[in-house]
Amino acid sequence: MAKSGLFSPTRKTGQGVRHMAGKEMQMTGAEIVLQALKDNGVKHMFGYPGGAVLPIYDELHQQDDIEHILVRHEQGAGHMAEGYARSTGKPGVVLVTSGPGATNVVTALQDALMDSIPLVCITGQVPTSLIGSDAFQECDTVGITRPCTKHNWLVKDVNQLARIIHEAFRIATTGRPGPVVVDVPKDVQFATGTYTPPSPVIAQKSYQPKVAGDLEKVRAAIELMAGAKRPIIYSGGGVINSGREASQLLRELVELTGFPITSTLMGLGAYPASGKNWMGMLGMHGTYEANMAMHDCDVMLCIGARFDDRITGRLDAFSPNSKKIHIDIDPSSINKNVHVDIGILGDIGHVLEDMVRLWRASKKTDRTKLEPWWAQIDRWRGRKSLAYTPNRDVIMPQYAIERLCALTRDRDTYITTEVGQHQMWAAQFFGFEEPNRWMTSGGLGTMGYGFPAAIGVQVAHRDSLVIDIAGDASIQMCIQEMSCAVQYNLPVKIFILNNQYMGMVRQWQQLLHGNRLSHSYTESMPDFVKLAEAYGGVGMSCDKPGDLDAAIMEMIDTPRPVIFDCRVASLANCFPMIPSGKAHNEMLLPDEATDEAVANAIDAEGRALV
Amino acid sequence: MNAQHQPTGSAYFMAAETARPETHTLSVLVDNEPGVLARVIGLFSGRGYNIDSLTVSETEHEAHLSRITIVTTATPNVLEQIKSQLERIVPVHRVVDLTVRSNELGHDKPLERELALVKVTGSGENRVEALRLADAFRAQVIDANTEHFIFEITGRVSKIEQFISIMRPLGLVEICRTGIAAMNRGAQGM
Numbered sequence: 136m137a138k139s140g141l142f143s144p145t146r147k148t149g150q151g152v153r154h155m156a157g158k159e160m161q162m163t164g165a166e167i168v169l170q171a172l173k174d175n176g177v178k179h180m181f182g183y184p185g186g187a188v189l190p191i192y193d194e195l196h197q198q199d200d201i202e203h204i205l206v207r208h209e210q211g212a213g214h215m216a217e218g219y220a221r222s223t224g225k226p227g228v229v230l231v232t233s234g235p236g237a238t239n240v241v242t243a244l245q246d247a248l249m250d251s252i253p254l255v256c257i258t259g260q261v262p263t264s265l266i267g268s269d270a271f272q273e274c275d276t277v278g279i280t281r282p283c284t285k286h287n288w289l290v291k292d293v294n295q296l297a298r299i300i301h302e303a304f305r306i307a308t309t310g311r312p313g314p315v316v317v318d319v320p321k322d323v324q325f326a327t328g329t330y331t332p333p334s335p336v337i338a339q340k341s342y343q344p345k346v347a348g349d350l351e352k353v354r355a356a357i358e359l360m361a362g363a364k365r366p367i368i369y370s371g372g373g374v375i376n377s378g379r380e381a382s383q384l385l386r387e388l389v390e391l392t393g394f395p396i397t398s399t400l401m402g403l404g405a406y407p408a409s410g411k412n413w414m415g416m417l418g419m420h421g422t423y424e425a426n427m428a429m430h431d432c433d434v435m436l437c438i439g440a441r442f443d444d445r446i447t448g449r450l451d452a453f454s455p456n457s458k459k460i461h462i463d464i465d466p467s468s469i470n471k472n473v474h475v476d477i478g479i480l481g482d483i484g485h486v487l488e489d490m491v492r493l494w495r496a497s498k499k500t501d502r503t504k505l506e507p508w509w510a511q512i513d514r515w516r517g518r519k520s521l522a523y524t525p526n527r528d529v530i531m532p533q534y535a536i537e538r539l540c541a542l543t544r545d546r547d548t549y550i551t552t553e554v555g556q557h558q559m560w561a562a563q564f565f566g567f568e569e570p571n572r573w574m575t576s577g578g579l580g581t582m583g584y585g586f587p588a589a590i591g592v593q594v595a596h597r598d599s600l601v602i603d604i605a606g607d608a609s610i611q612m613c614i615q616e617m618s619c620a621v622q623y624n625l626p627v628k629i630f631i632l633n634n635q636y637m638g639m640v641r642q643w644q645q646l647l648h649g650n651r652l653s654h655s656y657t658e659s660m661p662d663f664v665k666l667a668e669a670y671g672g673v674g675m676s677c678d679k680p681g682d683l684d685a686a687i688m689e690m691i692d693t694p695r696p697v698i699f700d701c702r703v704a705s706l707a708n709c710f711p712m713i714p715s716g717k718a719h720n721e722m723l724l725p726d727e728a729t730d731e732a733v734a735n736a737i738d739a740e741g742r743a744l745v
Numbered sequence: 746m747n748a749q750h751q752p753t754g755s756a757y758f759m760a761a762e763t764a765r766p767e768t769h770t771l772s773v774l775v776d777n778e779p780g781v782l783a784r785v786i787g788l789f790s791g792r793g794y795n796i797d798s799l800t801v802s803e804t805e806h807e808a809h810l811s812r813i814t815i816v817t818t819a820t821p822n823v824l825e826q827i828k829s830q831l832e833r834i835v836p837v838h839r840v841v842d843l844t845v846r847s848n849e850l851g852h853d854k855p856l857e858r859e860l861a862l863v864k865v866t867g868s869g870e871n872r873v874e875a876l877r878l879a880d881a882f883r884a885q886v887i888d889a890n891t892e893h894f895i896f897e898i899t900g901r902v903s904k905i906e907q908f909i910s911i912m913r914p915l916g917l918v919e920i921c922r923t924g925i926a927a928m929n930r931g932a933q934g935m
Contacts, residue, residue: 281780306835469829
């Protein structure tokens with residue numbers, strides 16, 4: 136273990152540390168946990184008690200500074216903390232017990248790792264003397280969570296506990312954010328040791344993320360951008376993670392350069408959907424104009440995105456004639472999937488600040504040079520790739536999202552989703568104007584994410600309107616948290632696009648497996664209205680397009696948790712789509728997606744792939 | 746990055762690998778804390794990288810630093826990824842590709858040495874031959890009775906491979922190898 140030089144009594148204390156700060160005190164391990172959380176600015180945490188964390192829960196009971204939200208399943212705690220973190224920019228904190236408590240939170244940890252969400256998860260562990268003896272509710276928590284965290288610790292010495300928790304917050308929130316786990320055996324929680332406040336002295340010297348970009352590379356990037364005839368900005372979740380200023384700077388850069396901009400699923404809201412340079416989301420279910428522009432561009436500026444396979448489609452046909460610039464804080468993201476010409480390592484906010492400043496000082500955009508490119512983009516836009524056939528008798532899922540968006544426009548709204556067709560429709564049809572308003576499971580694709588995430592958002596924003604756009608299959612994966620929402624009077628709205636299918640699974644079965652709908656139809660569905668009522672919430676249902684607006688308004692105005700069962704067209708599919716094995720310029724558009732075209736969209740080779 | 750194993754043409758499509766795999770020796774300086782080796786090995790197994798050889802020991806006791814020497818075989822792009830991914834591990838201080846570094850220094854490859862213990866049993870002509878060959882390879886006898894020898898041999902991997910294959914028909918019963926230790930020539934440190 137690392138040295139204990141940190142305990143030198145002459146060491147200066149951190150800034151922003153409150154009351155007890157600055158003092159080294161003797162405390163129990165459980166008291167140290169609470170004090171360290173307070174000193175790191177924690178106001179809320181999500182958890183579930185159990186044998187191995189009882190001393191910490193006992194301390195929680197005797198204080199009022201931190202509000203603890205009792206979940207119904209530890210996975211829910213993890214996703215709540217993710218929603219909390221994503222909507223506030225602060226780390227989410229989770230407290231669970233050993234064994235099943237820890238294993239249940241693994242899905243949320245991996246989800247946070249893939250989407251770069253800062254989480255600090257404290258797990259109880261059996262007493263150190265019993266570790267390795269297959270004790271009751273023992274599991275190798277640090278072993279299990281090693282590949283699904285940014286870093287983790289097993290604390291065997293109470294005198295190291297404070298330092299490790301402070302370090303956990305630093306590692307979770309700096310660099311590329313991510314989840315961390317601190318595993319605390321029960322005897323360490325009972326033992327008495329020295330509390331040390333947070334310190335500006337960095338303990339883990341090997342971890343020093345680089346935030347400032349290389350100015351020479353920024354200059355080279357600007358030269359490339361200034362010479363572009365067909366440029367595109369492709370931004371991602373890194374812009375959101377970098378903070379609000381980064382989104383502001385992105386908007387400035389777009390304004391200054393006049394470049395068109397698209398974004399990944401995770402980056403929605405960094406540039407406003409109402410902005411004139413906005414082309415919609417790109418990728419597998421992105422717009423025609425965004426994907427065609429990515430394919431045909433001559434200079435691509437990738438900001439805080441990672442060339443994920445859902446974005447690039449077929450790699451050997453990905454934007455074949457462009458020079459590529461990539462800004463990212465994670466060196467392993469640069470040149471991982473796609474070779475780039477200029478890789479700028481640094482925090483998006485820092486690099487964009489340099490970029491905007493240098494562009495302002497040296498470049499004037501020659502807008503006439505970009506006119507042919509914009510004319511081409513307008514032709515692609517004219518293809519109206521998000522069009523769908525309206526229906527007077529049945530609610531089309533796209534229409535439901537459009538109405539939800541229109542009717543919540545003037546509210547302080549946060550949207551979360553589960554995973555599947557409804558998620559893609561939400562991304563396509565709900566226009567996001569601000570960052571941190573859109574919480575979705577992008578990398579891992581976790582069904583069951585949206586509802587607990589919405590609860591986490593609501594905890595942080597008590598007076599805001601928080602809606603989980605859900606599918607009928609996904610919502611059943613963490614539905615138990617309805618009980619949590621009711622307990623804490625968190626008026627989250629669950630808006631289920633109910634088509635009785637696992638819609639995305641069915642869509643792929645239609646595309647790939649001869650329309651053999653193996654186990655993608657849910658023959659028995661709960662009565663969602665009664666289910667809501669059984670939990671003590673409000674249930675609503677709607678199946679007529681004409682009734683939809685009034686029903687949505689009623690949902691919005693209900694100051695309690697609501698499950699809204701929106702019965703939509705059962706066989707609608709999500710288009711446009713880049714089918715497996717195809718490139719950006721080979722999209723399947725909604726008006727071309729006849730049954731025959733769908734059945735033949737993917738060739739034999741593509742079928743082997745997800 | 747198991748790119749080369751995936752069929753062509755998909756959303757998961759990775760270009761058919763045309764680059765040739767190369768064998769490189771990496772030196773990784775880490776904090777000697779619990780689980781650090783598991784993090785490094787887990788990274789290799791989790792992301793499908795190869796480990797040809799792995800050696801680890803604490804090298805600076807005061808600073809609690811360990812040096813891990815890994816020999817791996819991969820295409821140049823993947824080698825870059827391995828290096829970046831290793832650098833992401835929190836207790837990793839530095840990663841140096843000794844093979845790349847030796848080329849920069851104008852050398853063919855880094856200095857690499859391995860130690861092996863080789864137990865050979867037998868009598869008569871085979872026993873005499875084993876001892877004679879061990880002498881030719883400059884292997885030392887570190888234990889013996891009338892029925893066996895244990896040889897200690899140090900050298901490049903190829904020398905050890907050759908020694909083992911020669912000993913096999915002469916009564917070889919047990920081998921233990923350390924994996925390689927490596928550093929670059931010249932006055933400069935890592």
